[in-house]
């Protein structure tokens with residue numbers, strides 16, 4: 001059994017005078033700690049290369065970042081919206097669609113839960129303080145790994161299984177959140193003000209789990225329950241990867257290289 005390849009959605013940022021592309025170290029470390037091989041995918045690839053970029057990949061991690069353009073869910077922009085990235089929206093919507101088509105396991109974090117929800121027809125709160133003020137501070141301005149608010153998880157859910165329990169205090173820095181849930185998703189975690197903090201595909205559907213907080217920031221804490229989210233993604237990616245290699249001989253370890261060049265037996269269908 002070899003370590004599964006996990007695609008990690010990246011960002012483009014101006015930094016020290018140059019435009020650069022990559023992703024926060026915390027996501028890469030979290031996938032590595034769980035036994036996966038992180039493959040960072042730049043949004044510069046664009047939607048037309050999203051599916052190609054997933055070839056040979058066994059799982060997908062959608063990461064945090066920019067607000068999603070509310071046009072995707074039919075809303076006018078709030079004055080409190082932070083500038084969206086059309087480039088990143090287009091790339092990640094295509095990436096998500098391609099990963100779903102291949103039934104790859106998907107973990108969404110922060111923007112990731114929002115992207116998944118919008119892709120499946122749901123809506124977002126564009127700015128919690130102005131649209132849904134409440135007693136819980138979702139962006140308290142503390143250190144990125146500071147646990148600040150409690151959440152409750154649905155017993156028996158994928159979220160509870162991965163996190164090893166039904167209650168947890170999480171770090172939180174977001175001003176947007178899931179409003180109306182998208183099709184094929186069930187809520188599985190809430191903060192005490194009733195906001196959705198975790199959502200997932202039901203048990204009979206391919207593995208999909210998304211959370212609103214930032215489990216990746218706990219990568220240095222060896223016993224953090226959050227590590228279970230990455231372990232669950234990697235375990236499912238391992239299972240799905242082995243299954244797909246077993247049924248697709250041209251990418252299996254025992255495939256005959258001659259079949260690639262025979263001119264008659266090459267199968268160009270997407271995996």
Ligand code: MN
Nearest residue numbers: 138172191212
């Ligand atoms: Mn929160």
